[in-house]
Amino acid sequence: MVYVLAPTGPRPPxxxxxxxxxxKRLRRIEGQVRGIQRMVDEERYCINVVEQVSAVTRALQxxxxxxLDDHLSHCVSDAIRSGGEEADVKIGEASAAxxxxxxx
Amino acid sequence: MVYVLAPTGPRPPxxxxxxxxxxKRLRRIEGQVRGIQRMVDEERYCINVVEQVSAVTRALQxxxxxxLDDHLSHCVSDAIRSGGEEADVKIGEASAAxxxxxxx
Amino acid sequence: MVYVLAPTGPRPPxxxxxxxxxxKRLRRIEGQVRGIQRMVDEERYCINVVEQVSAVTRALQxxxxxxLDDHLSHCVSDAIRSGGEEADVKIGEASAAxxxxxxx
Amino acid sequence: MVYVLAPTGPRPPxxxxxxxxxxKRLRRIEGQVRGIQRMVDEERYCINVVEQVSAVTRALQxxxxxxLDDHLSHCVSDAIRSGGEEADVKIGEASAAxxxxxxx
Numbered sequence: 001m002v003y004v005l006a007p008t009g010p011r012p013p014x015x016x017x018x019x020x021x022x023x024k025r026l027r028r029i030e031g032q033v034r035g036i037q038r039m040v041d042e043e044r045y046c047i048n049v050v051e052q053v054s055a056v057t058r059a060l061q062x063x064x065x066x067x068l069d070d071h072l073s074h075c076v077s078d079a080i081r082s083g084g085e086e087a088d089v090k091i092g093e094a095s096a097a098x099x100x101x102x103x104x
Numbered sequence: 105m106v107y108v109l110a111p112t113g114p115r116p117p118x119x120x121x122x123x124x125x126x127x128k129r130l131r132r133i134e135g136q137v138r139g140i141q142r143m144v145d146e147e148r149y150c151i152n153v154v155e156q157v158s159a160v161t162r163a164l165q166x167x168x169x170x171x172l173d174d175h176l177s178h179c180v181s182d183a184i185r186s187g188g189e190e191a192d193v194k195i196g197e198a199s200a201a202x203x204x205x206x207x208x
Numbered sequence: 209m210v211y212v213l214a215p216t217g218p219r220p221p222x223x224x225x226x227x228x229x230x231x232k233r234l235r236r237i238e239g240q241v242r243g244i245q246r247m248v249d250e251e252r253y254c255i256n257v258v259e260q261v262s263a264v265t266r267a268l269q270x271x272x273x274x275x276l277d278d279h280l281s282h283c284v285s286d287a288i289r290s291g292g293e294e295a296d297v298k299i300g301e302a303s304a305a306x307x308x309x310x311x312x
Numbered sequence: 313m314v315y316v317l318a319p320t321g322p323r324p325p326x327x328x329x330x331x332x333x334x335x336k337r338l339r340r341i342e343g344q345v346r347g348i349q350r351m352v353d354e355e356r357y358c359i360n361v362v363e364q365v366s367a368v369t370r371a372l373q374x375x376x377x378x379x380l381d382d383h384l385s386h387c388v389s390d391a392i393r394s395g396g397e398e399a400d401v402k403i404g405e406a407s408a409a410x411x412x413x414x415x416x
Contacts, residue, residue, distance in 0.1 A: 012147050013147050013148070013149060013150050013153075014150050015144065015150060015153075016147055019144060019145075019147070022144050023141055023144055023145070026137060026140055026141045026144065027141065029137055030134060030137045030138060030141070033130060033133055033134045033137055034134060036130055037127055037130045037131065037134070040119065040123060040126050040127055040130065041123075041127070043116050043117050043120055043123070044117070045117060046117045046118050046119060046171050046172070046174065046175040046179060047175065047197050047198070047201050049117075049119075049171055050168050050171050050172055050175070050201045050204075050205065051201060051204060053164050053165075053167055053168040053171070053205075054168065054201075054204045054205050054208040055208075056164055057161050057164050057165060057168075057205075057208040058208045058311075060157050060160055060161050060164070061157075061161060061208070061310050061311070063157055064154050064157040064158065064161075064310075065303065065306060065307045065310060067150050067153055067154050067157070068150070068154055068303065068306060069299065069300075069303035069306075070150065071150040071151065071154070072280070072284075072299045072302065072303065073296070073299050075150060076280075077288045077295065077299070080285045080288045080289060081288060081289065087285065088281070091277065091280045091281050091285070092277075093151050094151070094280065095273065095276065095277035095280065097151050097154045097155060097158075098273060098276060098277075098306055098309075099273045100154075100155060100158045101154065101157075101158050101161075101306075101310050102269050102272075102273060102309050102310055103266075103269070103415060103416075104158040104159075104161040104162045104165070104415075162415075165414050165415070168414075169407065169410060169411045169414060172407065172410060173403065173404075173407035173410075176384070176388075176403045176406065176407065177400070177403050180384070181392045181399065181403070184389045184392045184393060185392060185393065191389065192385070195381065195384045195385050195389070196381075198384065199377065199380065199381035199384065202377060202380060202381075202410055202413075203377045205410075205414050206373050206376075206377060206413050206414055207311060207312075207370075207373070208311075220355050221355050221356070221357060221358050221361075222358050223352065223358060223361075224355055227352060227353075227355070230352050231349055231352055231353070234345060234348055234349045234352065235349065237345055238342060238345045238346060238349070241338060241341055241342045241345055242342060244338055245335055245338045245339065245342070248327065248331060248334050248335055248338065249331075249335070251324050251325050251328055251331070252325070253325060254325045254326050254327060254379050254380070254382065254383040254387060255383065255405050255406070255409050257325075257327075257379055258376050258379050258380055258383070258409045258412075258413065259409060259412060261372050261373075261375055261376040261379070261413075262376065262409075262412045262413050262416040263416075264372055265369050265372050265373060265376075265413075265416045266416045268365050268368055268369050268372070269365075269369060269416070271365055272362050272365040272366065272369075275358050275361055275362050275365070276358070276362055278358065279358040279359065279362070283358060301359050302359070305359050305362045305363060305366075308362075308363060308366045309362065309365075309366050309369075312366040312367075312369045312370045312373070
């Protein structure tokens, strides 16, 4: 099955089953970003604004870590089971994404 | 009076002069978070979603770093010039916020 | 093959082939930490010491990211190919290690 | 004399009083890095090695945060009290170091 390997293919991504939960978390993060805008608007104390930014950063990282976990459990695992060089590509991609996340 | 420097006092925070610029960046970040929701909705490839989350994390950290820089230049500097233990409190607060940010 | 599944088993870890390269990087990092001690001893400027600490932190994270990449390419891949719940255990472990690294 | 504020001047840095404590923490970190080399040498399980690298990263960041706190309390505070553009230079330097640390 060729499309197992194609990132942009019609196969639903790993997080498809959790899509609702991921969206809920992202909507909450969006609300938190709007909350920070409100804090700035009301000229709230800088340190409190910075703390809130740190909280949102942590929430975003949690979403990224969960997406990566789903990705390893599904896309990467499928590629490994299918064998071939696609598995290496997938692992390389995942490692690059981990590196980017660690450094952000 | 020393406590015009108090966090909840009527004095505008350090970022007041840059409020527009900060708000613009936060609105852009809010848009990026909505963009990630759209990516999830369209079941885009996990790795691309994770990369976008890393980008938003970096953007948030930049805002936090700028707010901290403003805070050191204004609130903390004012407290240091006024002398007294308020300066220590302010520096302690800033260090705690830096620690939280470094670990997020 | 039972020992594919055993973390503490006799099977060499994923980084075994790169052991020399990993050790070389770790020895370099050890030297950098000693360099920071020398800087502190000579009472060098704080900011320069902090910059050097950031450089060592980045070097350590690079080592961790490479070890994780090797781990995904070998241990985790082997477990996935062997099938069974060992694969889930391995992916869970890797995700936890990624989370720990992102938050450090 | 203005140049007591200069980075390379003869004035002891902020951490001078805590020099022993800082050195003790750095020696401990050096020992931890050697411990990781031993783990690699004994071909210990990758995930355990990665966890240990994360622990050392956190320990280094704690040292950096403490050095920055000392720096704000002494060098930066002195420059602010002395007034003039040296204060801006010092705050700019500190913010750049914070940014580097947050992104490492």
